[in-house]
Amino acid sequence: MPASFEFEDSLLSRPCATALAGVKLRRIEAADAQAMATGLADFAVSRNLVAVPHPYTLEDAREFIAGPAVSPNMLCAAIEVDGSFGGCVAIDAQTGAPELGYWLAAPLHGRGVGSAAARALVDLAFAATEMPAIVSGHFFDNDASASVLAKLGFRRTGIVETRSRARGETVRLLTMSLARGDWAAAQPSIETARVVMAPPTLDDADEIALIAADRSLGLMTAAVPKPFTLDDARAFVLSAARRRRPESMTFSIRMRSSGALVGGIGWSAGEGGALELGYWLGAAHRGRGIATEAARAVLEAAFDWTGASSATARCRVVNPASRGVLERCGFQWEGASLVRSPGSPGAVAVDVFRLDREVFVSLREWGRSAVRGQRAGATTEPEDAA
Numbered sequence: 031m032p033a034s035f036e037f038e039d040s041l042l043s044r045p046c047a048t049a050l051a052g053v054k055l056r057r058i059e060a061a062d063a064q065a066m067a068t069g070l071a072d073f074a075v076s077r078n079l080v081a082v083p084h085p086y087t088l089e090d091a092r093e094f095i096a097g098p099a100v101s102p103n104m105l106c107a108a109i110e111v112d113g114s115f116g117g118c119v120a121i122d123a124q125t126g127a128p129e130l131g132y133w134l135a136a137p138l139h140g141r142g143v144g145s146a147a148a149r150a151l152v153d154l155a156f157a158a159t160e161m162p163a164i165v166s167g168h169f170f171d172n173d174a175s176a177s178v179l180a181k182l183g184f185r186r187t188g189i190v191e192t193r194s195r196a197r198g199e200t201v202r203l204l205t206m207s208l209a210r211g212d213w214a215a216a217q218p219s220i221e222t223a224r225v226v227m228a229p230p231t232l233d234d235a236d237e238i239a240l241i242a243a244d245r246s247l248g249l250m251t252a253a254v255p256k257p258f259t260l261d262d263a264r265a266f267v268l269s270a271a272r273r274r275r276p277e278s279m280t281f282s283i284r285m286r287s288s289g290a291l292v293g294g295i296g297w298s299a300g301e302g303g304a305l306e307l308g309y310w311l312g313a314a315h316r317g318r319g320i321a322t323e324a325a326r327a328v329l330e331a332a333f334d335w336t337g338a339s340s341a342t343a344r345c346r347v348v349n350p351a352s353r354g355v356l357e358r359c360g361f362q363w364e365g366a367s368l369v370r371s372p373g374s375p376g377a378v379a380v381d382v383f384r385l386d387r388e389v390f391v392s393l394r395e396w397g398r399s400a401v402r403g404q405r406a407g408a409t410t411e412p413e414d415a416a
């Protein structure tokens with residue numbers, strides 16, 4: 031890992047959700063200086079940090095915001111809590127291996143905010159960069175931070191003596207590290223007989239771009255921009271990483287047999303508490319029941335993880351294959367509507383489908399036997415995208 035690891039400016043070009051409602055990560059701004067100075071002036075906070083002085087002034091905050099916070103070697107985010115600046119979380123690669131650090135204003139401690147913020151930045155960084163590992167550490171007497179890092183999967187690598195500027199003394203620091211492989215293994219994934227679905231990372235971008243550039247896919251779907259480029263694929267990965275889990279999730283679909291990426295699938299928060307299902311499959315992989323198999327498993331996970339009482343899906347009226355996928359999952363046609371399609375002039379006509387959780391649950395056993403049937407090659411209907 032070169033000492034000068036650079037983060038693309040686009041990573042925080044839009045806010046990144048965390049698992050907690052009302053808590054998000056965004057770019058740090060000059061206007062945050064006062065709240066930052068107030069938060070870090072509190073010795074209860076600064077005593078746990080290596081480089082923050084005590085007392086901490088407004089000028090210190092301004093210098094940080096205008097300097098290190100905007101360095102390309104530092105991915106630095108404000109933690110926004112209910113619309114106000116609450117603290118910072120950063121991955122700092124200015125002087126060595128990318129290092130995670132975070133702090134939160136004392137009144138916000140103990141509500142899960144620190145854990146949610148740190149997880150969101152780690153997920154974003156691993157998904158949207160190729161960094162092999164993130165290091166971190168905490169002072170021996172900082173149990174809250176020890177807990178945050180342990181929950182993220184960081185492992186102990188050693189103990190060093192480090193000077194704490196605020197304490198004005200040398201303190202034992204427990205050093206920790208999280209390898210990309212350990213992070214990836216802990217990501218939510220969904221498996222079926224033939225496919226494995228996991229949140230996309232930058233490693234997937236080439237294959238996503240290749241499949242999504244397929245003209246037949248572009249013609250049939252409403253949600254995929256046309257023409258689809260490598261930059262679009264990277265933007266797709268980034269936007270997937272910024273979504274609030276589990277309310278909204280995106281997965282790449284890979285064949286278990288070959289490891290090849292064959293499509294994408296996911297859900298987002300729809301109207302009235304319903305989840306909105308969407309998927310697409312590369313042309314070479316249609317007609318073998320893969321979309322149906324993936325959609326059934328994803329619906330099961332989505333209902334389970336979100337507690338939603340129903341799902342909706344939309345597919346273009348000219349897309350009978352996708353309609354078939356939805357019907358085989360138990361969706362029922364509700365009506366038609368018009369949606370905007372990126373890259374297409376005007377709106378496109380779509381069929382709207384709905385599936386109630388109870389209906390899905392009662393069909394599930396039937397669905398499982400259908401999946402077994404597909405394994406034997408029983409399903410031959412063509413499939414496309416919704």
Ligand SMILES: CC(C)(COP(=O)(O)OP(=O)(O)OC[C@H]1O[C@@H](n2cnc3c(N)ncnc32)[C@H](O)[C@@H]1OP(=O)(O)O)[C@@H](O)C(=O)NCCC(=O)NCCS
Nearest residue numbers: 078132133134139140141142143144145168173174175177
């Ligand atoms: C570290 C910090 C960001 C944690 O944020 P937070 O929002 O308070 O943490 P969370 O609410 O997510 O809690 C994390 C865990 O620590 C535990 N915890 C919180 N405060 C604790 C305390 N004072 N003592 C022991 N455990 C504590 C929580 O119970 C939780 O554990 P759990 O998930 O097993 O229930 C925050 O305490 C802070 O800003 N501290 C000062 C700066 C700092 O220490 N930065 C990190 C330097 S390594």
